[in-house]
Amino acid sequence: MGDSSPLxxxxxxxxxxxxxxxxxxxxxxxxxxxxxxxxxxxxAQTPGAEVLIMDRSLSMYxxxxxxxxxxxxxxxxxxxxxxxxxxxxxHHEAEVxxxxxxxxxxxxxxxxxxxxxxxxxxxxxxxxAMGQWLKCARDLFASSDSPGTVRHAVLxxxxxxxxxxxxxxxxxxxxxxDRFVCDARGLGDDWHYAELLRITEALHGTAExxxxxxxxxxxxxxxxxxxxxxVVPRVYLSLRLNDRFQLASVRxxxxxEAELTPRRRDERELYVPLxxxxxxxxxxxxxxxxxxxxxxxxxxxxxxxxxxxxxxxDGTRRPCSETAAMVVRRLATPGIGIPxxxxxxxxxDERELGMAMRACADAHQGGDLPRADHxxxxxxxxxxxxxxxxxxxxxxxxxxxxxxxxxxVRRDVSRAEIQKIGVDSTKTVAPPVDAAELPVSDAPSGxxxxxxxxxxxxxxxxxxxxxxxxxxxxxxxxxxxxxAR
Numbered sequence: 001m002g003d004s005s006p007l008x009x010x011x012x013x014x015x016x017x018x019x020x021x022x023x024x025x026x027x028x029x030x031x032x033x034x035x036x037x038x039x040x041x042x043x044a045q046t047p048g049a050e051v052l053i054m055d056r057s058l059s060m061y062x063x064x065x066x067x068x069x070x071x072x073x074x075x076x077x078x079x080x081x082x083x084x085x086x087x088x089x090x091h092h093e094a095e096v097x098x099x100x101x102x103x104x105x106x107x108x109x110x111x112x113x114x115x116x117x118x119x120x121x122x123x124x125x126x127x128x129a130m131g132q133w134l135k136c137a138r139d140l141f142a143s144s145d146s147p148g149t150v151r152h153a154v155l156x157x158x159x160x161x162x163x164x165x166x167x168x169x170x171x172x173x174x175x176x177x178d179r180f181v182c183d184a185r186g187l188g189d190d191w192h193y194a195e196l197l198r199i200t201e202a203l204h205g206t207a208e209x210x211x212x213x214x215x216x217x218x219x220x221x222x223x224x225x226x227x228x229x230x231v232v233p234r235v236y237l238s239l240r241l242n243d244r245f246q247l248a249s250v251r252x253x254x255x256x257e258a259e260l261t262p263r264r265r266d267e268r269e270l271y272v273p274l275x276x277x278x279x280x281x282x283x284x285x286x287x288x289x290x291x292x293x294x295x296x297x298x299x300x301x302x303x304x305x306x307x308x309x310x311x312x313x314d315g316t317r318r319p320c321s322e323t324a325a326m327v328v329r330r331l332a333t334p335g336i337g338i339p340x341x342x343x344x345x346x347x348x349d350e351r352e353l354g355m356a357m358r359a360c361a362d363a364h365q366g367g368d369l370p371r372a373d374h375x376x377x378x379x380x381x382x383x384x385x386x387x388x389x390x391x392x393x394x395x396x397x398x399x400x401x402x403x404x405x406x407x408x409v410r411r412d413v414s415r416a417e418i419q420k421i422g423v424d425s426t427k428t429v430a431p432p433v434d435a436a437e438l439p440v441s442d443a444p445s446g447x448x449x450x451x452x453x454x455x456x457x458x459x460x461x462x463x464x465x466x467x468x469x470x471x472x473x474x475x476x477x478x479x480x481x482x483x484a485r
Contacts, residue, residue: 032324054119130199252284376399
């Protein structure tokens with residue numbers, strides 16, 4: 001279902017939901033895929049607005065701040081002439097360093113050089129309060145809030161948010177939600193992945209770990225190119241529910257997992273901010289709750305109407321897709337189970353993989369190495385099952401074979417590598433290609449199963465069962481996944 005519009009993008013909305021509900025089910029799930037394609041016509045889009053947020057806290061002293069300045073200047077050089085620009089320098093407070101008189105300034109050859117001079121003049125001092133930086137960015141965007149303006153911010157930090165409380169950060173994120181989108185980068189090894197994920201979840205951005213500081217320039221340049229491809233500043237998922245259903249949750253499942261917060265438009269309609277859009281595809285999981293006794297047996301019932309709305313260049317909102325229906329039917333016969341669809345099963349498996357990765361990172365940072373080892377093995381097993389090669393390679397890079405040929409976290413692993421495990425835990429991929437097309441070392445193979453306790457072995461080459469310590473025979477060499485070294 002599509003709708004051509006002056007937005008510059010055509011949106012297609014697809015709903016995948018099981019129509020049959022088991023007799024005693026109390027929850028119905030739908031996967032909503034949204035695809036935005038170039039409309040083949042230029043939209044009447046106003047210039048975009050960009051706020052660059054630099055961490056100049058004391059821990060940035062020396063080479064880190066020098067490389068960060070170089071990255072900021074590269075980002076400034078990448079911006080199109082006419083873009084509205086503001087630069088915030090942050091420590092335990094936030095200061096607008098460009099333009100000098102506050103607000104946002106149009107990028108020209110002259111203002112571009114002025115902005116870079118002000119970046120180079122920053123010195124490292126003070127602590128870290130990312131909420132204050134974001135509040136300052138929000139105020140800058142509000143100073144030039146032209147209708148239809150794409151508002152994008154990017155920040156980097158090398159430290160934890162130690163100079164404000166989690167509650168203060170949460171309050172500021174609530175005030176910033178749906179005002180602008182923000183990408184975040186963690187430098188080195190002394191930041192906390194959970195803080196960056198919370199910021200980017202609330203502000204519909206991406207979080208990355210930059211393990212090598214000199215890579216920040218290339219990353220910022222790429223980010224600016226991506227930001228300038230954004231066409232529609234705000235898109236919303238509209239949910240009009242049957243009065244027998246309540247919304248349990250809405251979460252983005254691809255390309256990054258994120259919990260989304262719905263807002264009520266009236267008594268029966270909710271809308272969910274989806275952030276700003278360039279040509280791309282995203283997927284969402286909509287979960288509804290209900291009392292099964294309120295549903296007539298064997299009767300098809302429209303549980304929800306689902307529509308996309310978008311902000312137009314003049315600041316108004318209008319539907320940008322046709323309406324799709326989520327239709328369900330409660331079975332009359334008790335005891336008949338309805339299996340989940342393959343796609344929904346994969347989405348749930350991906351969520352479990354992310355949870356295991358974050359549990360591994362948290363346990364390692366807390367000094368609980370046995371727990372970290374256990375969660376790593378779970379995560380590797382799930383990544384192999386999903387054939388998620390990106391996360392599988394990341395997990396294998398921090399793994400080694402310990403006693404009895406059992407995988408464990410490398411004892412020399414850096415904190416930065418562990419942070420990357422956490423921050424990449426929310427990244428998902430499309431269903432894999434056929435196993436025959438995978439590299440040999442990544443091709444899935446059936447795990448060895450312990451004949452005593454039926455527990456699958458962590459590795460095809462394991463000598464012992466992890467649960468009951470049963471000793472396996474000589475492992476077969478079958479070209480399956482190999483343990484990381």
